[in-house]
Amino acid sequence: MTTKLITNAKVLVTMDADRLEIPDGAILIRDNVIEAVDTTAELEKYCTEQGITPDETIDATGTVIIPGLINCHHHLYQTLTRTVGTAQGLSLFDWLKTLYKIWGKMDGEAVYVSAKVGLSELLLSGATTVADHLYLFPNGAKLDDEIRAAQELGVRFHPTRGSMSLGESQGGLPPDSVCQDEESILEDCIRVIEEFHDAEMHSMLRIGLAPCSPFSVTGELMKKTADLARKYPKVNLHTHLAETIDEDRFCMEKFGMRPLEYMESVGWLGDDVWFAHMVHPSSDEIVQMAETRTGICHCPSSNMILASGIAPVREMVDAGMKVALGVDGSASNDGNHMLGEARQAMLLQRVGWPGFEAWADRFSAREALELATLGGARVLRREDDIGSLEVGKSADLVAFRIDGLTHAGGQSDLVASLMTCAPGTAWLSIINGQVVVREGELPHVDLPPLIKRHNEIAAGMLASDSDKPMN
Structure with a gap:
C-alpha cells in the first residue's frame, strides 16, 4: 500500500x-x-x-x-477537424452535413490518436473523468481504440458506444455511408459492455450506450438500446437532445412530438439517462426531467459557436434537475478546457436572453464549479465515489x-x-x-510526436481528392 x-x-x-x-x-x-x-x-x-x-x-x-472536474459530453475524434464549419459560421445541421463525409475517412489509428490528444488537453485543464460519445465506426474503427488511449493516460473514462442507423435514404440527416445496420450495432454494444464495463466502486472504465440523436437513429433502435442497457448494472444511456430549433421542427414533422416527448415514448427518461445540450426545453419539460431524475449536460461554448441558443441552466438547477458540464466535440468548440467551460457556463447564465433580463448575480462561480464536479457525479450516477x-x-x-x-x-x-x-x-x-x-506537465506523454501524427492524420482526412482513410 x-x-x-x-x-x-x-x-x-x-x-x-x-x-x-x-x-x-x-x-x-x-x-x-x-x-x-x-x-x-x-x-x-x-x-x-x-x-x-x-x-x-x-x-x-x-x-x-x-x-477533479468531470466532463460529461465529448466527441474526442473531433480534435481532427477543428475550425471546419465553425470558422465559416455554420449552424448545427449544415455543420454536420459538411463534416460527416470527412469523419467517414477515420480509421482506428485516427480514433486512438485523436482521443489521446483530446484527453491530454482535458487533463491539463483539470478534467479527471471524461465521458465520450463515439458514434461513427468507419474503416474498422472501434470503441476499443479510444479506450486504449484513456488507459494509457490514466483518465477515469466513460466511453459511450454511439450509433447512427437512419441515413438520408430513410429520412435521416447523415449519409448512408456512415450508418450501420442495427443488428451489428446491438451486437457490438453487448461486446463492449461485457469486455470493458466495470460497475464496481472506484471504477476507471464504465461503458454507456448512446444512439446519436433523433435524426440519426430509428425509434426501434432507441427502444432496444434502452432495454439492453438496463440488463447491466450502471450502464447509462446518452444522446443529443433539444439542441436546436431545427431539431424541434424535425421531431414535430417526423414524430408529431417535441424531442422530450419523443424520448419518453421510447423509454428514455430516468436516473440512468442523460441528454447533451437540452437548449430548448419548456418549463413543464424541466419539471418532468427533475421529477424523473433525467440528467443533462450543458455545453455552453459549443452552443454559442453553432448559435444553438442558451440553455436555461438557472431554471434547471432551481427545479432540482441533475445538470453537468461538457466541452462537447472539439470541432464544435475547438477547445478542450474543462475549467474554461465552467467559467463559460457561469458567464452565459448572467447575460440574459429573450424572456430573461441580464442579472450579474444569476449564477455564481461556486455554482459553476459544482456543475463541473458534483453535477457530473450525479449525472453519471457516481455520487458515491467521485465529485x-x-x-x-x-x-x-x-x-x-x-x-x-x-x-x-x-x-x-x-x-x-x-x-x-x-x-x-x-x-x-x-x-x-x-x-x-x-507541475503543469504530462510526465508520461511525449506530446510533440503525438501532435505531429495527429496533424498528419487530420490533413489526410481534409484532403479533397480521396474519400479513403489515411494510411
Missing part, C-alpha cells in the same frame, strides 16, 4: 455536503482512496499519531485544490496555481478567482491516486 500527502494548499475545496473550504488544506491518499482531509497541521499530526510516513509528500503552496474530496471517495483532485500573473490581485476570493480570472492549466492532477499532471 502507498500513501501520498498533499499539504499547504492555500484553500482546499471539498464540495462535501457542507461545501467546506479548508484554508491551508491538506489531503492524505492511501492507494486510490482518500483517507483524510483537513488542515496541514492536523494531517501532519494525524500521520504522526497513526505512524504513517507518506511515500510521497507534495507541497501545494500557492494553489487551490478542488475535486467531492471526502474520506472513502476516489482520490481524484486537481490543484491550480493562484500565485502567478493571471490571479494577481484576486486575493479576496481565491476559489472564485479560478472562474473569474482567465482559466489556468492544472499544476497537479491526481486520478485514482496516481499523479497524471505534475
Whole structure:
C-alpha cells in the first residue's frame, strides 16, 4: 500500500455536503482512496499519531485544490477537424452535413490518436473523468481504440458506444455511408459492455450506450438500446437532445412530438439517462426531467459557436434537475478546457436572453464549479465515489496555481478567482491516486510526436481528392 500527502494548499475545496473550504488544506491518499482531509497541521499530526510516513509528500503552496472536474459530453475524434464549419459560421445541421463525409475517412489509428490528444488537453485543464460519445465506426474503427488511449493516460473514462442507423435514404440527416445496420450495432454494444464495463466502486472504465440523436437513429433502435442497457448494472444511456430549433421542427414533422416527448415514448427518461445540450426545453419539460431524475449536460461554448441558443441552466438547477458540464466535440468548440467551460457556463447564465433580463448575480462561480464536479457525479450516477474530496471517495483532485500573473490581485476570493480570472492549466492532477499532471506537465506523454501524427492524420482526412482513410 502507498500513501501520498498533499499539504499547504492555500484553500482546499471539498464540495462535501457542507461545501467546506479548508484554508491551508491538506489531503492524505492511501492507494486510490482518500483517507483524510483537513488542515496541514492536523494531517501532519494525524500521520504522526497513526505512524504513517507518506511515500510521497507534495507541497501545494500557492494553489487551490478542488475535486477533479468531470466532463460529461465529448466527441474526442473531433480534435481532427477543428475550425471546419465553425470558422465559416455554420449552424448545427449544415455543420454536420459538411463534416460527416470527412469523419467517414477515420480509421482506428485516427480514433486512438485523436482521443489521446483530446484527453491530454482535458487533463491539463483539470478534467479527471471524461465521458465520450463515439458514434461513427468507419474503416474498422472501434470503441476499443479510444479506450486504449484513456488507459494509457490514466483518465477515469466513460466511453459511450454511439450509433447512427437512419441515413438520408430513410429520412435521416447523415449519409448512408456512415450508418450501420442495427443488428451489428446491438451486437457490438453487448461486446463492449461485457469486455470493458466495470460497475464496481472506484471504477476507471464504465461503458454507456448512446444512439446519436433523433435524426440519426430509428425509434426501434432507441427502444432496444434502452432495454439492453438496463440488463447491466450502471450502464447509462446518452444522446443529443433539444439542441436546436431545427431539431424541434424535425421531431414535430417526423414524430408529431417535441424531442422530450419523443424520448419518453421510447423509454428514455430516468436516473440512468442523460441528454447533451437540452437548449430548448419548456418549463413543464424541466419539471418532468427533475421529477424523473433525467440528467443533462450543458455545453455552453459549443452552443454559442453553432448559435444553438442558451440553455436555461438557472431554471434547471432551481427545479432540482441533475445538470453537468461538457466541452462537447472539439470541432464544435475547438477547445478542450474543462475549467474554461465552467467559467463559460457561469458567464452565459448572467447575460440574459429573450424572456430573461441580464442579472450579474444569476449564477455564481461556486455554482459553476459544482456543475463541473458534483453535477457530473450525479449525472453519471457516481455520487458515491467521485465529485467531492471526502474520506472513502476516489482520490481524484486537481490543484491550480493562484500565485502567478493571471490571479494577481484576486486575493479576496481565491476559489472564485479560478472562474473569474482567465482559466489556468492544472499544476497537479491526481486520478485514482496516481499523479497524471505534475507541475503543469504530462510526465508520461511525449506530446510533440503525438501532435505531429495527429496533424498528419487530420490533413489526410481534409484532403479533397480521396474519400479513403489515411494510411
